[in-house]
Amino acid sequence: METADEDLACAAGLGDRDAFALLLERHYDMIFGLILRLTGHRYVAEDLAQDICIGLAGKLSGFEKRARFRTWLYRVVVNAVHDWRRRETSRAKASAGWGDWEIARQAEMSDAEASKAWLAETMSQLPEDLRDTVALILGEEMTQAAAAEVLGISEGTVAWRMSEVKRRLRAVAVAEDLA
């Protein structure tokens, strides 16, 4: 049976080196993937994932077993991304991350790239709070309740945001049809 994340986290917090290493191994890909979905920048995902891993060494003692480790870690990641956005020059620049893919698309046009480009365009049209929500619900397949906990907002807000996303996608689709 696999040891639960929560127990590993507690043990690592108490100084168990192996537990810490196992925890990193298990979750690094998720951390990286979520940041990539939230920012669209590969280098940001690498940078931030590394910072988060380093930070975890000191933060695990703050983990309380009552919490679900995965939820707790999602929050850590989301907060780190918010901090990153705050440090970015402007929102224009933050959304430019998804724009990089647009450039890549022109360099190398394939089906996969076109799909990525569509995603980049769609994501960069959404405001940041909707982007966060979409990344968690659609990307990570979280329930609305879990996403609400990670984002520190009410479930109702998550539901509203998701319907807002649908409304915006509709508007975009109409615009594309007209074009």
Next chain:
Amino acid sequence: MSDDFEKLKSALQRTSDKPGTEAKGAAMRLAMEEFDRLQESQTEARLNSDPPQGAAGQTGIWHMVSNFLSSRAALAATGSIAALTVGVVVVTPLMNDRSLTGSDRLTGEVELTPSVAATESAPVAPEVSPSAVPEPPMPPVPTPMVTPGEDPAPEADQEVLHSVAPRAIAPQSAPPALSTEPVLEETENFALSAEPSGQSRRDLIARSLERDATASEGMTGLTVRPERMLEDIEITQRHIGQSGDTFPEFEPSVMKTVLEAPVSTFSVEVDTASYGIVRSSLMAGVLPPEGAVRIEEIINYFPYDYPAPSVGEAPFRPSVTVLETPWNEGTQLVHIGLQGQILEADARPPLNLVLLIDTSGSMDQPNKLPLLKQALPLMLDRLRPEDEIAIVAYAGNAGVVLEPTRAEARAQILTALDGLQPRGGTAGQAGLEQAYALAAQMSEEGDVSRILLATDGDFNVGPSDPGALARYVGERRGEGTYLSVLGFGRGNLDDATMQALAQNGNGTAAYIDTVAEAQKVLVEQLTGALFPIADDVKVQVEFNPAVVQEYRLLGYETRGLARQDFNNDAVDAGEIGSGHTVTAIYEVTPVGSPAIRNEPLRYGAEESAETVVSGPRDELGYLKLRYKAPGAAQSALLEMPIPAAPQEASEDVRFAVAIAGFGQLLTEARYLGDWGWEEAIALAQGARGEDPFGYRAEAVRLMRIGQSLSDAR
């Protein structure tokens, strides 16, 4: 519509590009190192037997212990945890920042059973002893007025008190749109942003005090050295300006009464980074954040041609001009210019240069790494064949890109430079350590060794806090290697850290935004700045109360020194390089002038100038300078009286004054009265002189932009 929704969903799920194994490996390795480091520091904490934090700590322990016990059965499932030996310790804020989150740690090599834990942890957790954790003696909060009854000749210079005082809660220059909310909103949150939490700030100050206690052991009567605290406070107490840039906090200096604080002491400054930031802001059509405007750095950006020292004299020569203040009829300005001697290229010692280059992902912008690659070759031409260059890149893990190579091997150096690719995060400390090691290895008798750190300044991520970095640099300073910092790009720029690093590393900080600026800094000036002619240069002015009623120093807010530090050779100060000029300007109010701001004291009235003062009426004050020959331990003294009578001001002096006005107009122009942009521009325009490189013309243009932006506000 819902098609698109599904499309978005599947696209997002497919987004999970696999992370690079290299990046993953680096992240895990660094994280494990950090983990080990923290474990070690815990051991130290236990050995130190520092007293615990108190009651809160105890509950924390019990919470932890019971948590642990409840999951014991589950833990037994894995080998590693089952064999676990748990330590029980209480950690003080001095040793472990994890205590900041309120979760206390356990230590003490005890097999964990409830009873053992209880007996073991009880003695280490006595009741709260607030005196055990030293509270840093905070300097008084600055007030423009000097308190009555204060010693007329206070121990510590007023200047220092003003510049040292913490101003964490004065983000008045932060644009309101920007969130100033603390980064650590919740315990789970990470301090990835530049803003330190209040706790870690206190932690830093406490550590600084601890260090000072050690440092002052061999010294007479000095227990706390404020300027040391200043370094830490500068690093930690700052706010976020526009975008993600951070700037040191300070308040503009205020008018002081000569009778109460007759002596003003500060360290010289040849940094120019502030001007670069002001320029890039104005060129982008935005007024710069007030915290980014350091008047002394703006003044010192420009080349001046002050009288140079003759052969056989001190390495630099002071000249003093007293002139009428353009913005106030009732006051005068005292302009102090230091001109450093210019070393002939042939006469200079061989140079060892270690380029420490930030290749983190954030440097991947045209005005960062690519600009640096363009700029550095410019400097190669100015080096001599026997000078040596090495290149260290740091991003995640630091590495030597170019082993020490003679400057004549130009192709080899350029190839190494071209091969630099932006990638990964920033671990400044590892890179610095490697660069210092390389510099030490290259250094031979009589050489000058300098590390040139090129970065967008994003040091705040990674395992080391900026305070620790600056301290590290300060410690290495003793080995004779200088450190200069070149800032690139905006958005990430951590101006405060850059400035602190350069100050601690006996170097300069400059900000590079264009190739032209790179040309100026690297070629014209760095070749000078690379060769220090005087170290630890301190300036002290004693004003004559018979002539001067009040004074203020324009700028230098972050450079103040305590009065007694002037003669203390152990106290660090700024350096002057070959050909550098340094300018400082005081505004002084003569006795009896209608412009006097500080009301006379009701209870100190008898001690007026008439009774106390017997100074000569033709001396406005007395200027003293201390400096060390590069590498020397003992300082030399230069001194001269400042004449009371105004003299004719040269173009250089008038231009410096105009720029001082410019700097004040960009911040708070509380002393300028009706004098505004129009007047400042006219003054600068009339004092442009030859201006062979167009720097002064550019300043006038910037002032015009500043004028229109201010008018629009």
